[in-house]
Amino acid sequence: AGTPTRIDTRARRMELRVPAGEVAARRDAQDRLGWKPAQPRPRKVSLALKAYALLATSADKGAVRNRELLEG
Secondary structure (H helix, E strand, O other): OOOOEEEEOOOOEEEEOOOHHHHHHHHHHHHHHOOOOOOOOOOOOOHHHHHHHHHEOOHHHOOOEOOHHHHO
């Protein structure tokens, strides 16, 4: 199961194959929940991942480490 989709890699396009009304209903349901998760997810974040998170650039810039942040 899942949401039917069509992916056209050449056109760089992804299409949801559901009626617009269903998309709107899904959006309304999600908006009612808010942006926070329903329950916290217990997980251990490694020191390496924490360090990467502090130094990483945003996804649109490649999510690479910015060493200039160390030189402050």
